[in-house]
Amino acid sequence: MSQKVKEEGKAFDFGLFRRLLKYTRPYLITFYGVAFAAILLSGFAVLTPVIVGKIVDGAIKMKDGGLLLGLTLALIGVLLGQVLSQLSFNYYANWLGEMVIKDVRIDLFKKMLGFKMKYFDSSSIGVLVTRAVADMQRIGEIFSQGFFVIISDLLKMFVAAGVMLWINWKLAFIVFGLLPLIMYATRLFQRAMKFAFTDVRGQVSNLNSFVQERISGIKIVQLFTREKIESEKFRKINEMHQNAWLRTVWYNSIFFPVAEIVSSIAIGLIVWYVGLQNVESIGKEEFGTIFTFIMLSDILFRPLRQIADKFNTLQMGMVAANRVFRILDTDSQIEDNGTLTAKDVKGKIEFSEVRFGYLQDEEVLHGVSFAVEPGQTVAIVGATGAGKSTIINLLNRFYEINSGAILVDGIDIKEYKLSFLRDKIAVVLQDVFLFADTIANNISLNKEAVPIENIENAAKEIGVHYFISSLPGGYRYNVKERGTMLSSGQRQLIAFLRAYVSNPSILVLDEATSSVDTYSEQLIQRATDKITQGRTSIIIAHRLATIKKADKILVMDAGEIIETGTHKELLKKGGYYRDLYEAQFLAEEVA
Structure with a gap:
């Protein structure tokens, strides 16, 4: 396996990500604010099932109207806090992504303006346009839909797991037993999608380059009646682009049903275990525990499904960032070490x-x-x-x-x-x-x-x-x-x-x-x-x-x-x- 394939096969390039994080330094307050909103979201998400369990096992079972009102108001407060945290999280994560796009794009454009003519002699204009436009949007999605969402989901999972252990460690371990299966499937999915998205970005560049050249040279195409030939070429390139995307659809079609099945099995095991405890009088589990654990298991497994989806976004952004930084790292500038200027150049x-x-x-x-x-x-x-x-x-x-x-x-x-x-x-x-x-x-x-x-x-x-x-x-x-x-x-x-x-x-x-x-x-x-x-x-x-x-x-x-x-x-x-x-x-x- 070549070094290039190895690099593009990495699930995540931390060195590249650290380099990208440098662009968030001017916006550290927003960065930490979004991180804090992610922490709040994880707390509010776990509080909801806990309160629901208390309502079932406490207020409803005890027929305590005052407790029911207090818990209901608490639930409403948690839901409002979750809404406000989600709103802040979504807006400022997207805002941060757009700021990073702006700054990276400025650096890229400045870099391209200083390239030697030799660089442009051997480079496709369509590919460079793709780097400055489409790839930039993918980089922005790293922050708006990738990194912070993944962090938020991971926090929800850890908090949910902790609460499960606190409420009923035996029931928690039954649910945890399914985690290795879905985590392994997620890992395979991530690696497969890394290769698929690398291919997708390459095909997008080829498509943009082909269209840009043919539109720029439309007179030649029509003068030499090449419409049919160019249409056939476009059909083949477009088909390759389509097939690259279909591979990502195929991987998604396999992974998400598997994740849903595992999640459903977890819910079934929770109901079976609690029901068995009550039917055989081995131990008496509260029915609120069923509600709490079903909701917590959803918080535990749903992020894994979403993380896989968001990791796709993160990987596409990382592939795009790798391509952009490759241009930024290109050493193709005319050396500008001169210092002389003159008020009057005679012109010899x-x-x-x-x-x-x-x-x-x-x-x-x-x-x-x-x-x-x-x-x-x-x-x-x-x-x-x-x-x-x-x-x-x-x-x-x-x-x-x-x-x-x-x-x-x-x-x-x-x-x-x-x-x-x-x-x-x-x-x-x-x-x-x-x-x-x-x-x-x-x-x-x-x-x-x-x-x-x-x-x-x-x-x-x-x-x-x-x-x-x-x-x-x-x-x-x-x-x-x-x-x-x-x-x-x-x-x-x-x-x-x-x-x-x-x-x-x-x-x-x-x-x-x-x-x-x-x-x-x-x-x-x-x-x-x-x-x-x-x-x-x-x-x-x-x-x-x-x-x-x-x-x-x-x-x-x-x-x-x-x-x-x-x-x-x-x-x-x-x-x-x-x-x-x-x-x-x-x-x-x-x-």
Whole structure:
């Protein structure tokens, strides 16, 4: 048996639970309050059958009306106390669970925000969403429906057992004789359910991941008429999810009837023993004892049934917590040990013998070296996969280089605070991502330091104010998820405005003019001229006609810079760049 199976087969992981309990420290008063309510519940639960027994054997048998009234009022008081304790217990146990969910989710989200891009390259977004949403609810149920309920039930059992021994130890041992049987069945049930719920959580993650990917890629599904194929795949994944849940139903279907049978046998033995004592005159047992013991045996056995059910909840929460903590324990952060900041970043960029690979032993950049002077516009061109976008990823420290150095203003970028470095670099990507929010918020990214007046003035300067104003609501127009209410060209213009408003020292345009219409391209070109003015700019482009004005062009192929020069200089050389340009020019002529 592998270590993983052993770990997931544990009935309960105390180390994991202790770690989870740390999140209750800010709410210790509530934690102890819920524990106290659990103690009260156990006391009130046992007092009820004791008082009922006293009513039968005392007040009714003795025909004492005053005693009957007093015991009845006491019973009412106990029941009211039980109701109030149960109300407090339920509310504050759930409240504590929600507080823990909130704090764990915040920690998880912060952790995910700091992950390297490499982590997301190899992780399913659907699985991460499951961890942050569905798994969190399971963790909350540990406190609201699991741990405290189990503690409360265990207390009821111990108190009920003690009262049984105090009233009639012989009758108590008859009932106790059945406990090993139900406890053994409970143990087997718990272990089986641990494996079952581990499988359930895995299938939930697979289902969420599959649905998220297919909905995100619905255009591809419909364009290539894959509806039938994807439906069949979904049917199989959904069937596996169903079967995982059915296994938990099967285990429940076996255990709970067994528990009911054992409980019924206990009641039968109580009636038989007391009846035998009275019929054969071996000893005279009070009839109130029968009522008391039947009620106490229910308090003794019912928690075992409920504990098994609540332990399922506890185990599902622990499985979820294990998955969440596994992400929290993941060491995939970019080291942010830099301390330098500067009031003014001039924007000089230097790559010195930079080597890098996304995968181990698969190098993408092979000793790349180049320099960009402050205020220069440098274009990087080359075939797909040449390493152009990789240079941008490394400049922003989305990935760590294998060797070499990247300098900004003569200082290694590792020496800068990561937030400061990225704040000084603005990137306009080919695939623009917009949040489901207003245009104004997508531009300012909700920074209070960027008022709407600044956004409007910036839009006028780069020539996009008219386009935004023409939309319903103008700058308050909600672009919906991923900006689907806008065309690709309009999204590009919003991205340009976002970059311009941030006032960066270094600007990066990554294929920013591809896949847009002629009118949008003219607006983008105007915006490009405006926002690149007076700042260091790196332009990555397939369309070579858009980079003729660049101060320097770097030509890349297979992870190396093979040519450097201006547009005219490179055409004169008659090398790789000229071949690319002529091929593109001819293609446009034919088109």
